[in-house]
Amino acid sequence: MDLDLSPVEPFRAEVRDWLRAHVPAAALPSLETEEGFAAHRAWERELHRARLSVVSWPERYGGRDATPLEWLVFEEEYYAAGAPGRVSQNGINLLAPTLLRHGTPEQLDRVLPPMASGEVIWAQAWSEPGAGSDLAALRATATRTDGGWLLNGQKTWSSRAAFADRGFGPFRSDPAAGRHHGLTYLMFPLDAEGLTRRPIGRIDGKPAFAELFFDDVFVPDSDVIGAPGEGWRVAMSTTGNERGLTLRSPGRFTAAADRLVALWREHADPADTALRDRVADAWIRARAYRLKGFETVSRADDVGAESSVNKVFWSELDLALHETALDLLGPDGELGGEWLEGYVFSLAGPIYAGTNEIQRNVIAERVLGLPRAAR
Amino acid sequence: MKFILDAEQRLFGETLHKLLTGAGTPGVIRSWAAGEPGPGLALWRSLSEAGVFALAVPEAAGGAGPLPVELVTAFHELGRHAVPGPLVETVAAAELLSGIGDEGLAAAWLPRIAGGTAVVSLALPPAVPYALDADIADLVLTVDRAVDRAVDRAGAGDGGDELRKAVPGAVRPSLDPARRLFPVGPGGASATGPAVRAAAGAAYDLGALACAAQLTGLGRRLLEATVEYAAARRQFGQPIGAFQAVKHRLADVLVGLEYTRPLVHGAALAYGSPDFARDVSAAKAAASEAAYAAARAALQVHGAIGYTDEYDLSLWIRKARALHSAWGPPAEHRARVLSSLVGGQDPGGGRLPPPRVR
Known part of the structure; x- marks a missing residue:
């Protein structure tokens, strides 16, 4: 057992130097606004030119074939540098792993490169009004037609869908089959004919997600991921990524903890031992x-259901970090700023990607x- | 980078687990608590033969150490089986003796610790004010922080010329019946100076790390036993483990334990580095909380049976509470972590030895 990171230090240094030279000095506008979305898309392009947008992907799709450890190190440097949030994260972290496991070579060649460059930004479309925690209750349908499928019904709480280009999610293709059967996993353009999107303001009013109405939206067979009817299995192979390390890498939390x-140093009231305790506790967590991440990438086996352990931990840690910061800021905590933006984001953590319950x-x-x- | 136990380290843990399962520790614990240390001392010798105490003794002094990763692996199993006795104190004493600069004392006692023929207790006031099982120990050490004084007490030493025999104070009963605590007054000095202070700090850190590992083992056993019970115990026509209120509480216990193990391993790997004290404190704070949460959940899910003296799991429940605060309660360890992060500025607390500052 060791924690010898020296073999990845040259990579770390390269990433650090590049970020030092390129991270915008002033924070970009919130990525949950139209202006901010565009600015974050431009940033994705810049990352891509340095081949830093998808380091863990195969080289042919714009990556560097980075090892999981190198990816962890990249993420540490990325968030330590205060670099912008990743507007394309749903595609990179949720769709791409699914495609790499279930997609055809044609799909990989067509979908991954523009995802890596930020040219196409993806939104996840899983939840429906009647299917939240109980995802298998979903009712939006995919009906066979010549050369493809017609989508009907409604999806909701689709993150980034207000401004994104394309979406992906499971649809019911065989209504007679059982709850977990007869689903098909599909990709579709968000500006398709018959598709209406209505942005939804999240708790601070920013249009961070949208609801989607499908009225005979055509999707060609080439945009089915995996076999028709196998959508549940295909979708579940993504949840390990969503709940596990890849969606919320340790780097963002260690950077926030530092x-x-x-902030504690700046604002500390030495007599407030309760707050001191919370600051230290958040740093320890x-x-x-971080260390659990090193453990995970050291293992040869698939973490499987253990990714749920991760999801509970990071979502509660994210809240604790931001709540503690707001308490340190005192009466200024309710004023806008990076801590407040992070706090609002962290509030959703225990809800999305499968509620913590x-x-x-x-x-x-x-x-x-x-x-x-x-x- | 491979941040998981290697095959040999895993095998070492499994071997200890088998040895301790066979030893039937609940009976050993109850004898120990009743003042009959025979079975416990026999188990001590078995543990020594398995190589446990040699892990903390340098090779030059007849041991195999220092091997901190193997040490936390062993203490995880010792905690999982709630083994009684001054286990943590003995390995902390080995660290103290290795660093104190008194070669006579070290030469007299370190080989005996490694060989399992010396049971050593230790007090490091104010953080560790009592010496555990001092009446059974062959040697009792204390370091008076205020005057930088190392004092050996008791010690029916064979050839330990510098050791003075002393009678420990009256036993103070603990919530954990197997923890028999003794006040230790200052005696004659046998070593003094800055080396003593540094060695006492190192001994404290290694003791707190071993205690953290013990707590993760306790927590693991409490969770395993409670999951088993919840699957078997039926109320309202179904196993109580099928109720979400029970499931979610036990899930939280697992989350707490899963994120403590890497802190303990990380601290073990930091042995000898300037971050060791900080990383030990991070591990001990988390381990105290995780094991105590496991104990509270175990008691709640077992209901009244868990609240009885005769039910063996209550030995684990009581030990988890005692070790929560032994070797420093979580708040003091958190204060020490923060103090280390902000460059030694004392954020209060202050009963623990200060971390080294770079």
């Missing part, structure tokens, strides 16, 4: 998440082996 310690069910039943029961 900033929190700096961020360190634990669902994650705890998964942990209890599939990791601990407790008996299943009616909910």
